[in-house]
Amino acid sequence: xxxxxxxxxxxxxxxxxxxxxxxxxxxxxxxxxxxxxxxxxxxxxxxxxxxxxxxxxxxxxxxxxxxxxxxxxxxxxxxxxxxxxxxxxxxxxxxxxxxxxxxxxxxxxxxxxxxxxxxxxxxxxxxxxxxxxxxxxxxxxxxxxxxxxxxxxxxxxxxxxxxxxxxxxxxxxxxxxxxxxxxxxxxxxxxxxxxxxxxxxxxxxxxxxxxxxxxxxxxxxxxxxxxxxxxxxxxxxxxxxxxxxxxxxxxxxxxxxxxxxxxxxxxxxxxxxxxxxxxxxxxxxxxxxxxxxxxxxxxxxxxxxx
Numbered sequence: 397x398x399x400x401x402x403x404x405x406x407x408x409x410x411x412x413x414x415x416x417x418x419x420x421x422x423x424x425x426x427x428x429x430x431x432x433x434x435x436x437x438x439x440x441x442x443x444x445x446x447x448x449x450x451x452x453x454x455x456x457x458x459x460x461x462x463x464x465x466x467x468x469x470x471x472x473x474x475x476x477x478x479x480x481x482x483x484x485x486x487x488x489x490x491x492x493x494x495x496x497x498x499x500x501x502x503x504x505x506x507x508x509x510x511x512x513x514x515x516x517x518x519x520x521x522x523x524x525x526x527x528x529x530x531x532x533x534x535x536x537x538x539x540x541x542x543x544x545x546x547x548x549x550x551x552x553x554x555x556x557x558x559x560x561x562x563x564x565x566x567x568x569x570x571x572x573x574x575x576x577x578x579x580x581x582x583x584x585x586x587x588x589x590x591x592x593x594x595x596x597x598x599x600x601x602x603x604x605x606x607x608x609x610x611x612x613x614x615x616x617x618x619x620x621x622x623x624x625x626x627x628x629x630x631x632x633x634x635x636x637x638x639x640x641x642x643x644x645x646x647x648x649x650x651x652x653x654x655x656x657x658x659x660x661x662x663x664x665x666x667x668x669x670x671x672x673x674x675x676x677x678x679x680x681x682x683x684x685x686x687x688x689x690x691x692x693x694x695x696x697x698x699x700x701x702x
Contacts, residue, residue: 409423511548511567565665645660
């Protein structure tokens with residue numbers, strides 16, 4: 397117990413510390429003087445054979461279910477318990493080189509984490525990609541192949557399974573030296589080898605994210621989504637991503653918040669020249685694609701012809 401001033405008793409009184417709740421309470425009236433305190437005392441014991449210079453950590457690292465040892469690595473030290481000088485030597489590195497059997501998994505998970513962070517993906521997608529890669533490794537089907545392509549494909553599949561799809565170009569933009577053609581092929585191989593459910597990437601799933609990058613209002617986003625779905629009824633010789641970018645560009649031309657074509661190209665990662673060509677193909681169908689509640693016929697006629 398210690399003496400502190402209690403604002404309720406109006407005097408210095410003895411206080412009691414509740415370790416379970418972290419509260420400091422007055423022993424006279426029970427008033428909580430300080431709540432949720434952090435106990436900074438040590439949580440370990442020091443033994444005679446331990447070095448007094450070292451500051452032991454409070455807890456160990458988190459257990460990772462993807463690793464055979466839970467992610468806890470083993471290091472070989474000298475009999476006297478001193479490890480710093482020994483582990484820094486070449487002999488220590490040589491003896492500990494094979495200590496962790498999951499070294500390849502650790503490197504792969506780091507790469508997946510880096511790609512996920514660059515795309516701003518949530519942790520659940522990262523963990524799903526790790527799980528898919530571990531299954532690929534379990535089938536011994538990744539030997540002799542480009543690991544960057546495999547990891548990118550695992551992340552691409554994980555995004556779809558978590559209903560947060562990303563386009564091939566987006567995944568390739570954070571994967572070193574991986575092309576969309578290589579990624580598409582590897583995706584098919586993994587889906588077939590692991591017998592995963594084939595989920596088609598629908599471009600309408602990407603529309604809201606593209607529109608949010610451009611700061612479009614909800615009404616414009618809804619019109620763009622409806623227009624993309626309506627465009628599927630017509631035979632247009634363009635990729636779904638190109639059509640999506642062109643529809644967004646048309647919606648912006650019809651709105652008050654007009655933005656240059658360059659901004660649409662950056663947000664959708666579709667070249668400006670491609671959007672112009674797609675606009676030429678979409679123009680004959682604009683009156684049937686754009687929702688009537690969003691734009692009148694007069695507004696559509698005012699659009700510049702290709």
